[in-house]
Amino acid sequence: MAKWTAADIPDQKGRVAVVTGANTGLGYETAAALAARGAHVVLAVRNLDKGKDAAARITAQSPHADVALTELDLTSLASVRTAAEELRSEHDRIDLLINNAGVMWTPKSSTADGFELQFGTNHLGHFAFTGLLLDRLLPVAGSRIVTVSSIGHRILADIHFDDLQWERSYNRVAAYGQAKLANLLFTYELQRRLTPRGTTIAVAAHPGGSRTELTRNLPPLLEPVATRVFGLMSQDAAAGALPQLRAATDPGVLGGQYYGPDGFGEMRGAPQIVASSDKSHDLGVQRRLWAVSEELTGVIYPVD
Numbered sequence: 001m002a003k004w005t006a007a008d009i010p011d012q013k014g015r016v017a018v019v020t021g022a023n024t025g026l027g028y029e030t031a032a033a034l035a036a037r038g039a040h041v042v043l044a045v046r047n048l049d050k051g052k053d054a055a056a057r058i059t060a061q062s063p064h065a066d067v068a069l070t071e072l073d074l075t076s077l078a079s080v081r082t083a084a085e086e087l088r089s090e091h092d093r094i095d096l097l098i099n100n101a102g103v104m105w106t107p108k109s110s111t112a113d114g115f116e117l118q119f120g121t122n123h124l125g126h127f128a129f130t131g132l133l134l135d136r137l138l139p140v141a142g143s144r145i146v147t148v149s150s151i152g153h154r155i156l157a158d159i160h161f162d163d164l165q166w167e168r169s170y171n172r173v174a175a176y177g178q179a180k181l182a183n184l185l186f187t188y189e190l191q192r193r194l195t196p197r198g199t200t201i202a203v204a205a206h207p208g209g210s211r212t213e214l215t216r217n218l219p220p221l222l223e224p225v226a227t228r229v230f231g232l233m234s235q236d237a238a239a240g241a242l243p244q245l246r247a248a249t250d251p252g253v254l255g256g257q258y259y260g261p262d263g264f265g266e267m268r269g270a271p272q273i274v275a276s277s278d279k280s281h282d283l284g285v286q287r288r289l290w291a292v293s294e295e296l297t298g299v300i301y302p303v304d
Contacts, residue, residue: 012037012038017042019041032058093139149276203253260272
């Protein structure tokens, strides 16, 4: 069977796609590929100047690209609400929401709302953003919500309900694992709630080892060795974006699936369906995290 590539992306004309973190790395490559296939792509970015530069690069590659910008800072629930309201006012429908933005292995710090930075950005910010936009997706047959996780969801990963914000102690790798595990738990619980509707699906993806700015927070002592080893095992951002592009556009995708590279250790290769950890499929943890996320963000989903 032929391996899936960007050439397999179907025509996206008439579709509205919102991509978070679209000014660089995986988000940029995803937005550029969707725009090249005719989608109206909204770059939801924290830095509008960088977003404008990304939009210019996309239109330089694809002169007929239809690209717009929305300011979105996932570390602030106020910004999340403002961005969602702006999108709701401009779009009666959204076909694709790609929750791509994220941070990794950051030093101990907090969001504007007091959440641990990785959990607050990677999970809670996207949880709130998705919930606030969901009624623009639900009426659209074939609409999808794609949330980007990581192979890091297996590394020191658990949901620490007794200390979600890492106030007692902090391990940047374990905190990242919690956030990426939360992305999968969220996707699977959301899909279960969406299933009775039959119009919108939730899917997850991971890029394997991709050379992006996400690794900028490596501890200084580890950076030289990690960079050398990672460079040998990883792939560029365009290849790393293929799993989320397949999850977003392949007509054969089903709700609740998880896509990643097909190579050794899922570090690189063509996108295929992959398995996630047993913890990510724990129904009790999925439901508990959902309830806690609604409580922390104040965003109540219009699906049961």
